Each structure stands twice: as structure tokens, then as C-alpha cells.
Amino acid sequence: MPQNWKTYKLEDALECLIDYRGKTPKKTTSGIPLVTAKIVKKGVIQEPKEFIAESDYKGWMIRGFPEIGDVVLTTEAPLGEVAIIKDKHIALAQRIITLRGKKGILSSSYLKYFLQSTVGQNRLVARESGTTVTGIKQSELRKLKVDCPSYEEQTAIANILSTIDAKIENNLAINKTLEEMAMALYKEWFVDFGSFQESDFAESDLGMIPAGWEVRTLRDFIDLNPRLSIRKGESKTFAEMKILPIDCMSVSQVVKKEFKGGSKFQNGDTLFARITPCLENGKTAYVDFLIDKEIGFGSTEFLVMRAKKNISKYWVYCISRDPNFRNFSISTMVGTSGRQRVQNEPFLSYEIAKPPLEYFTNFDKKVESYFKQIRQGVIENQTLTKLRDTLLPKLISGEVRLKEFDLETELKR
Incomplete structure (x- = not known):
């Protein structure tokens, strides 16, 4: 770790920690999306499949409301999946803790990437406990050590990695739309x-x-x-x-x-x-x-x-x-x-x-370009994912400093 970096105990660098463990909400088929550990995967919150009623929302969220930019962390089954909240109109389920860094001390976006890094994951695992199902207690999570450059450099590191992630998410959204177009034509x-x-x-x-x-x-x-x-x-x-x-x-x-x-x-x-x-x-x-x-x-x-x-x-x-x-x-x-x-x-x-049979031929002509574009999006995402996974540990450890790095050059390679 570079000499000018600091190491904080997580609790000393947080403005807010929201923990809904020990509570089970009444679930419905529609209403406020419920963020569960099952849908926090690979750095994103996937489409919610469970909900709570609008009328139950304020009564359920008595321990605090999430904000856009907060980090969600799964605490067990599995431990260590993280993502950034992009819509604050959500409810938080068990096995999820929400973290918000102190301004000027710990960037929430940087915290997400630190927790995703090998160092962050290893430190989480080192503090887990349990037998059949392992997880991390809030008291242990608060003691987790986080290595930090200056707040400005944290923000810049997070911006580089989130730019790559945004490109990946955009490609996924485009691919989903292209598939929906093919399916709409099939159905018609x-x-x-x-x-x-x-x-x-x-x-x-x-x-x-x-x-x-x-x-x-x-x-x-x-x-x-x-x-x-x-x-x-x-x-x-x-x-x-x-x-x-x-x-x-x-x-x-x-x-x-x-x-x-x-x-x-x-x-x-x-x-x-x-x-x-x-x-x-x-x-x-x-x-x-x-x-x-x-x-x-x-x-x-x-x-x-x-x-x-x-x-x-x-x-x-x-x-x-x-x-x-x-x-x-x-x-x-x-x-x-x-x-x-x-x-x-x-x-x-x-x-x-x-x-x-000519209808099959005509269908092929209509949708072939959709399928080819989807494959190109997947190939581009493979390249972007490899770049992000290579950069993440180097930026988080200080092995690569921002003055040595140019994202546009890396994306053109």
C-alpha cells in the first residue's frame, strides 16, 4: 500500500449502516421492490422478483432508508456480493446491509470496488463465522479494515471502474432489447x-x-x-x-x-x-x-x-x-x-x-442482424470485463496510480 494511503476501520469511515437482519417482511406480488441477497450479483442489483405492499413500506423501513449511491452488501449465502443502489424507492430484506461512506473520508463507490477486490473479499471471509451457513456479524463487519487513498483519488478510481461497468450494463440492456425485438416478431x-x-x-x-x-x-x-x-x-x-x-x-x-x-x-x-x-x-x-x-x-x-x-x-x-x-x-x-x-x-x-417454409426463411432475414449484434455485445463485454478485472486489484492496491493510467487508451486496445 502506498505510504500516503490510510487504513480505516469501516465503522470509523461510515456515515450510515442499515441492517434489517432479524426481520422478515410480508411479501406481495407487486408494490415496492424488495432487494434480497438472491438478486445482488456480479456488482449489480438484478430485477427484483419480490415486493412489499406500499402501505407496509414506512412501517417496515424503520431502521433507515437507503439513498442513491449507497452500497448494498450480502452478509451470508453468499457473503460479499456488492452493488450500488440506483433507485432509492426500494425495500431492504434480510441478509443485506446498506453502507454509506462519510463524505470527504470514504467514497461509497470506492467502497463497493474495495469490497469486490481480492483484498476486500479476503478480509470479509476472515471475519465470517458459522457452521452450516457462514456469514458476517455486524459487529465484525464494523471492524473491517479499508485501505484508502485521498478522497479525490478514491472518486477518480471509482469513476474509472464505474465507466467500464456502465459500458457493460449498457451492452446488456441493448442485448435484452434486441432479444425482445426478436421475440416480439416471433410472437406476432x-x-x-x-x-x-x-x-x-x-x-x-x-x-x-x-x-x-x-x-x-x-x-x-x-x-x-x-x-x-x-x-x-x-x-x-x-x-x-x-x-x-x-x-x-x-x-x-x-x-x-x-x-x-x-x-x-x-x-x-x-x-x-x-x-x-x-x-x-x-x-x-x-x-x-x-x-x-x-x-x-x-x-x-x-x-x-x-x-x-x-x-x-x-x-x-x-x-x-x-x-x-x-x-x-x-x-x-x-x-x-x-x-x-x-x-x-x-x-x-x-x-x-x-x-x-418460406416464412422461416423470411423470419431468418428479419432477425439475423439482432442475433449478430447480440453476439458482438457479448464479445465487447468479455473484453471490458477482462479489463475491469485486471485494473480493479491494481487500482485498489495502489500498484497502478492514476497519473500512470489513461482509460481511453485502455479501451481502444
Whole structure:
């Protein structure tokens, strides 16, 4: 640590610490978003899925209200996930502590990055306790040591890292919008038949469908877990279940690993989670992360869906995201509670209105650019993430000083 830096006990550098542990709010399906430990991940607060009633808000938040710019820290299961609050109209759940640095002493944004750093994480873990579930007590958190340059340099460090994070978040938002555009077109054409309202319609087992369309089952559209060859021990791209995204199609993290068995796939395939709770959470991915003609492999806990000849691979991905199809897939699950699986034959029996083949070709032409832009956004985020993860420990330790660093130059590399 540079000589002119100071080390503070966290409690001495805080203006505010808000802790709602020991209280459980009454949850509702709408209202004030509830920030729980489950949605604080990778430096951001993800979209809340739990709420408390507006009428309960003031009665619940008696220990203090968060402000924009405060840091939220998960205290157990897991310990050490952090994020910055960007909307103060939220409620705080258990296993979350909110921290606000003293102005002129500790920048809250800098604190976030310090806690994300290896030094910060190690100091948190060193103070955790417990057996089955480990966590950190408020009394121990208050004693945590934080290494700080001047307040001005803290702010500058946080600005550099938050600029990179903002670019990453912006790309994620763009990718989500592009996928929503593809899904909207899929729904208009193949679910609502909105583009064919002036056509003749005919009665079918699925209700009224455009004349000339046929009711078929999913097995007429895809090959399920198609055969591909990989030699045992061969190093291949591996995609495990946990990296399948929930709300965007593209995988961002893969590794090279020796093949010992598993589901095999190639670019253009769709990976569809077949077990609870992964399927219920929406884990699905479009395979666009392999090099030309490469074969990858992964968990047998996802199904590989490959478009048959003349069927749109993008349409296959879109149907995998269709709520009706997902609900049907969940209904085919069998097995013990908490470990149920989709069954292949019922899965393939899902009924679909099949249009003339040219509609698949036209759909490809409409959405291909969306899928390509999404992949470019993922690639850019991989580069940005690597840059941030390289810079974070160096800036937080003082190994790289601001006078030696130019962000614009680094972003152009």
C-alpha cells in the first residue's frame, strides 16, 4: 500500500449502516421492490422478483432508508456480493446491509470496488463465522479494515471502474432489447398470427390458424440431442448449466475442458434446461460462441435443440423462450421434488402450427442482424470485463496510480 494511503476501520469511515437482519417482511406480488441477497450479483442489483405492499413500506423501513449511491452488501449465502443502489424507492430484506461512506473520508463507490477486490473479499471471509451457513456479524463487519487513498483519488478510481461497468450494463440492456425485438416478431408471426389477419383461417386442434398451415409436433421441427462425435480426453469448449443465461440468449463464459461425456452441440443449436429449478428460472442459451465447425459439450441437464432442414434456427431459440412452450415443458417433468426432469417424448409432442417454409426463411432475414449484434455485445463485454478485472486489484492496491493510467487508451486496445 502506498505510504500516503490510510487504513480505516469501516465503522470509523461510515456515515450510515442499515441492517434489517432479524426481520422478515410480508411479501406481495407487486408494490415496492424488495432487494434480497438472491438478486445482488456480479456488482449489480438484478430485477427484483419480490415486493412489499406500499402501505407496509414506512412501517417496515424503520431502521433507515437507503439513498442513491449507497452500497448494498450480502452478509451470508453468499457473503460479499456488492452493488450500488440506483433507485432509492426500494425495500431492504434480510441478509443485506446498506453502507454509506462519510463524505470527504470514504467514497461509497470506492467502497463497493474495495469490497469486490481480492483484498476486500479476503478480509470479509476472515471475519465470517458459522457452521452450516457462514456469514458476517455486524459487529465484525464494523471492524473491517479499508485501505484508502485521498478522497479525490478514491472518486477518480471509482469513476474509472464505474465507466467500464456502465459500458457493460449498457451492452446488456441493448442485448435484452434486441432479444425482445426478436421475440416480439416471433410472437406476432407464429403465435398471434398478426401478420396474417387478412388471410383465410381454418379450424384446427389449436384453434383457428391461417389456412395452409398445419398442426405438427415439435419432433417435426427439431432434432433433440443430435449425435456428434468427440473423442474421450479431447479438449473442447465446455458450457456448464450455471452459465446458461436467464434473461438473455447469449453465453458469455465458457472454458476448455477434457471431454469425458455430456451433451454435445454446435453453433446454431439451442440449449434448454431440463431440470428444476433451472427450467422454471428460464435458463436457455443460443449457441454462437464456438469457432467454425467446432463441437462443444456440456451438462446432460440441458437438452440440445437443433433446427431440422429448412426450419429457422432462430425460430427454435424463440420457441424455447415462449411462455406457453416453457409451461408445457414444465408439465412433462417427472421425478422427486426439487429434482424433476423434462421427459423427451412428451417434450417432443408439443403441438405447433407449422407455416409454409418460406416464412422461416423470411423470419431468418428479419432477425439475423439482432442475433449478430447480440453476439458482438457479448464479445465487447468479455473484453471490458477482462479489463475491469485486471485494473480493479491494481487500482485498489495502489500498484497502478492514476497519473500512470489513461482509460481511453485502455479501451481502444
